[in-house]
Amino acid sequence: MSVQAVSTPREMSAGMYRTIQxxxxxxxxxxxxxxxxxxxxxxxxxxxxxxxxxTVAPNLIPDFGxxxxxxxxxxxxxEKNLGRWILNSFVVAVAVxxxxxxxxxxxxxxxxxxxxxxxxxxxxxxxxxxxxxWEATIIPNYLTxxxxxxxxxxxxxxxxxxxxxxxxxxxxxxxxxxxxxxxxAATIDGCGRTRYLWSILLxxxxxxxxxxxxxxxxxxxxxxxxxxLVTDSSEWRTTQVGITAFRxxxxxxYNLQMAATLIVLLPTLLLLVLGQRQLVRGLTEGALKG
Amino acid sequence: xxxxxxxxxxxxxxxxxxxxxGLLAACxxxxxxPAPATxAAAATxAAAATxAAAATxAAATxAAAATxxAAATxAAAATxAAAAATxAVAATxAAGATxAAAPAATATPLPTVAQAAGSxxxxxxxxxxxxLNAVVQQVVNKYNQSQSKYYxxxxxxxxxDATINKLNTSLAGGALPxxxxxxxxxxxxxxxxxxxxxxxxxxxxxxxxxxxxxxEPAVARYYTVNGxxxxxxxxxxxxxxxFNKAAFKxxxxxxxxxxxxxxxxxxxxxxxxKKDANGKITRSGVDFTxxxxxxxxxxxxxxxxxxxxxxxxxxxxxxxxxxxxxxxNWLNFLKKLQDDGAGRSLGVDGGANSSTRDANxxxxxxxxxxxxxxxxxxxxxxxxxxxxxxxxxxxxxxxPTGAKGGVVIGGAxxxxxxxxxxxxxxxxxxxxxxxAQPEIQAFWSSNTGYYPIRQGAxxxxxxxxxxxxxxxxxxxxxxxxxxxxxxxxxxxxxxxFVATRTAIQGAMEQFVTxxxxxxxxxxxxxxxxxxxKLEEYNAVNGK
Numbered sequence: 162m163s164v165q166a167v168s169t170p171r172e173m174s175a176g177m178y179r180t181i182q183x184x185x186x187x188x189x190x191x192x193x194x195x196x197x198x199x200x201x202x203x204x205x206x207x208x209x210x211x212x213x214x215x216t217v218a219p220n221l222i223p224d225f226g227x228x229x230x231x232x233x234x235x236x237x238x239x240e241k242n243l244g245r246w247i248l249n250s251f252v253v254a255v256a257v258x259x260x261x262x263x264x265x266x267x268x269x270x271x272x273x274x275x276x277x278x279x280x281x282x283x284x285x286x287x288x289x290x291x292x293x294x295w296e297a298t299i300i301p302n303y304l305t306x307x308x309x310x311x312x313x314x315x316x317x318x319x320x321x322x323x324x325x326x327x328x329x330x331x332x333x334x335x336x337x338x339x340x341x342x343x344x345x346a347a348t349i350d351g352c353g354r355t356r357y358l359w360s361i362l363l364x365x366x367x368x369x370x371x372x373x374x375x376x377x378x379x380x381x382x383x384x385x386x387x388x389x390l391v392t393d394s395s396e397w398r399t400t401q402v403g404i405t406a407f408r409x410x411x412x413x414x415y416n417l418q419m420a421a422t423l424i425v426l427l428p429t430l431l432l433l434v435l436g437q438r439q440l441v442r443g444l445t446e447g448a449l450k451g
Numbered sequence: 452x453x454x455x456x457x458x459x460x461x462x463x464x465x466x467x468x469x470x471x472x473g474l475l476a477a478c479x480x481x482x483x484x485p486a487p488a489t490x491a492a493a494a495t496x497a498a499a500a501t502x503a504a505a506a507t508x509a510a511a512t513x514a515a516a517a518t519x520x521a522a523a524t525x526a527a528a529a530t531x532a533a534a535a536a537t538x539a540v541a542a543t544x545a546a547g548a549t550x551a552a553a554p555a556a557t558a559t560p561l562p563t564v565a566q567a568a569g570s571x572x573x574x575x576x577x578x579x580x581x582x583l584n585a586v587v588q589q590v591v592n593k594y595n596q597s598q599s600k601y602y603x604x605x606x607x608x609x610x611x612d613a614t615i616n617k618l619n620t621s622l623a624g625g626a627l628p629x630x631x632x633x634x635x636x637x638x639x640x641x642x643x644x645x646x647x648x649x650x651x652x653x654x655x656x657x658x659x660x661x662x663x664x665x666x667e668p669a670v671a672r673y674y675t676v677n678g679x680x681x682x683x684x685x686x687x688x689x690x691x692x693x694f695n696k697a698a699f700k701x702x703x704x705x706x707x708x709x710x711x712x713x714x715x716x717x718x719x720x721x722x723x724x725k726k727d728a729n730g731k732i733t734r735s736g737v738d739f740t741x742x743x744x745x746x747x748x749x750x751x752x753x754x755x756x757x758x759x760x761x762x763x764x765x766x767x768x769x770x771x772x773x774x775x776x777x778x779x780n781w782l783n784f785l786k787k788l789q790d791d792g793a794g795r796s797l798g799v800d801g802g803a804n805s806s807t808r809d810a811n812x813x814x815x816x817x818x819x820x821x822x823x824x825x826x827x828x829x830x831x832x833x834x835x836x837x838x839x840x841x842x843x844x845x846x847x848x849x850x851p852t853g854a855k856g857g858v859v860i861g862g863a864x865x866x867x868x869x870x871x872x873x874x875x876x877x878x879x880x881x882x883x884x885x886x887a888q889p890e891i892q893a894f895w896s897s898n899t900g901y902y903p904i905r906q907g908a909x910x911x912x913x914x915x916x917x918x919x920x921x922x923x924x925x926x927x928x929x930x931x932x933x934x935x936x937x938x939x940x941x942x943x944x945x946x947x948f949v950a951t952r953t954a955i956q957g958a959m960e961q962f963v964t965x966x967x968x969x970x971x972x973x974x975x976x977x978x979x980x981x982x983x984k985l986e987e988y989n990a991v992n993g994k
Contacts, residue, residue, distance in 0.1 A: 215833075216813075216836045216837065217806065217810060217833040218810035218811075218813045218814050218836075219810075239581065239585070299620070300620060300624075303620060303623070304624050307626055312626070389608070389609065389613060389617060390617060390620060394604075394606070395606075395607070402609060405610065405613075406581060406609075407580065408609070408610070409581050409582065410579045410581075410583050410610075411688075411823060411825040411826055411829070412822075412825075413805060413809065414829065414833075415806075417581055
């Protein structure tokens with residue numbers, strides 16, 4: 162907000178106006194600080210618990226003279242596969258994300274822009290799969306993976322999730338909002354179906370693609386039961402399963418667990434810090450153009 | 452926006468710095484290296500800058516804190532720390548002494564031994580977290596080093612529930628482990644899986660049934676169903692009453708008294724409770740969670756059956772009967788503690804509530820609580836760290852006047868599956884026998900705080916040293932040994948224990964918070980829900 166843009170009321174002196182503006186600014190910053198403190202509290206809290214050593218009675222504010230920084234090293238010492246788990250989670254989540262983007266975009270393109278017999282039936286069948294609870298498919302899926310000898314492998318963790326009815330549905334709905342005229346105009350200019358998808362439809366659909374991507378990534382990254390089921394050896398575990406090794410049995414001491422959680426959090430946090438601008442820009446740009 | 456970005460960036464940098472420091476400190480081994488020291492200082496200030504401010508709001512907005520901390524995986528501890536926040540920073544004893552009292556394996560890495568060429572691989576699933584998983588791995592290493600015919604690969608599962616659930620799912624695919632550590636309450640489900648080899652049969656085949664009389668009698672009884680020892684007990688514990696000896700002395704109570712009746716505990720709690728000018732409790736006589744395991748124990752203490760017939764010990768349990776007078780007694784006792792202002796219910800056991808109980812106890816804000824003897828070392832080391840002068844004492848769990856039963860053990864046992872090759876099954880049995888040796892049990896007990904499952908373990912020097920170091924543990928052994936052998940103290944076996952515990956804890960909560968007026972009504976409702984589930988289970992598995 163720039164000062165020139167707002168016209169100063171006649172009866173108000175310039176000094177008074179400035180004071181009010183400053184007060185406003187202070188108010189806004191105050192609110193921002195409060196909000197950021199609330200948002201940052203979990204991080205502070207995790208650090209606080211991680212650094213207080215093994216105890217069942219941690220304080221909210223640690224004794225700063227006796228912080229136990231070794232705990233981060235200990236986490237790696239205790240579970241030498243910790244780094245590998247983070248890598249596994251990333252490989253799996255990124256692969257599933259890309260896979261879902263490809264399959265969903267192609268299927269949605271067919272369902273929204275092409276005409277072929279039984280199109281609506283196909284779409285309904287896709288939608289119907291959303292109604293089958295995940296628990297009902299887990300054993301058949303598990304048997305397939307065991308049959309293919311894919312336990313303890315990236316294939317076992319990735320392949321069952323490469324297509325998603327939700328992604329197809331979301332992208333189909335979005336593709337339908339893009340006017341047919343665009344396609345007709347492109348065809349007149351000699352553009353084929355594939356070219357139209359790649360050069361026109363997908364760039365215009367960035368917000369929807371972004372949603373599908375984020376949703377797929379987060380869902381996969383947070384998976385717990387499936388990775389637990391199809392991995393046996395420690396090096397194939399993903400973070401969500403692996404990190405349970407730090408949870409203490411019999412009595413709850415949070416220091417190692419919190420240290421491990423922070424370590425696991427770090428890559429995602431860094432990605433967010435570094436990639437936030439791109440992500441926000443990508444989403445809003447698409448929205449304005451569309 | 453830019454401002455916010457900067458904060459994130461700063462925080463990110465702080466995180467990196469802190470973790471690097473941790474790594475350096477751990478790798479550098481000796482604490483005297485100057486480089487990590489400076490980094491540590493830098494990192495601390497960076498963290499302090501952001502966090503010191505956070506703390507002030509945090510104290511005010513506990514509710515907000517509890518919800519937001521879900522992002523940090525364990526929402527559980529949020530309330531605890533908020534509660535603990537009021538206490539001043541501890542003036543502690545030497546760091547060296549603290550580590551000595553902590554479980555020995557705290558910072559031990561988990562190295563594995565390489566598999567010998569030509570050996571048969573045995574897959575062993577277990578469900579214990581830190582630091583006990585390191586001790587399990589050490590036991591496995593001892594076995595692998597002791598012979599070269601078999602090689603045990605220990606696979607850590609997240610917890611007991613995950614272990615049995617994963618095993619159940621694997622039943623369909625046939626990829627079962629050779630040996631699995633399954634919790635006490637999974638006993639009936641394991642029998643019903645029909646994929647297990649009973650330990651009794653193996654003992655008989657080997658002609659070594661004379662091992663059974665040397666097992667801790669109460670432990671062996673628990674895992675014996677229909678007269679057969681189905682699995683080999685591994686880690687066993689029982690609940691005790693923890694109390695602060697210093698506070699007992701302060702108000703003139705006998706800190707050496709082992710057996711307490713409900714009325715005695717109630718009187719003691721009234722004496723121990725301290726209130727401020729507004730009538731708010733500053734030191735609670737008893738802090739308790741609503742914990743089904745203790746409820747089950749109280750039935751055993753009063754020698755009353757939990758399930759019919761005979762707690763499922765001679766034939767499949769068909770009906771749960773915990774809505775009896777014994778159950779009502781315990782619930783009324785807890786309610787009275789709270790109503791008389793001499794105790795506090797911290798809510799259903801688990802997560803934040805359990806952590807609050809533990810924190811209050813070691814900080815001296817609660818004098819008495821009930822928990823497993825396996826928590827003793829955690830309490831001792833944490834009480835020392837907290838430095839509030841709490842002197843941890845142990846007594847039997849309380850009982851109504853005249854009750855003569857005892858406690859039921861909890862914990863887990865090792866099951867051998869019948870799906871492996873003959874060589875794998877032979878190796879599994881060899882490993883299970885190894886874990887039950889007195890020396891191994893002495894090592895296991897000394898490093899974890901569970902009961903050794905073999906009486907012979909008490910003759911081993913390591914175990915004797917441990918008892919000398921933790922005299923409180925002897926009380927738990929006495930309580931176990933004093934238990935009369937009846938079906939009630941043997942504990943119930945049936946297939947739907949997890950759901951039943953949920954129902955019981957729900958009933959306890961509704962009664963203690965006054966939503967259901969009488970204990971009997973609350974338990975009647977719980978028993979009905981639990982019986983519906985049991986009937987369903989038996990209909991599927993009871994053929």
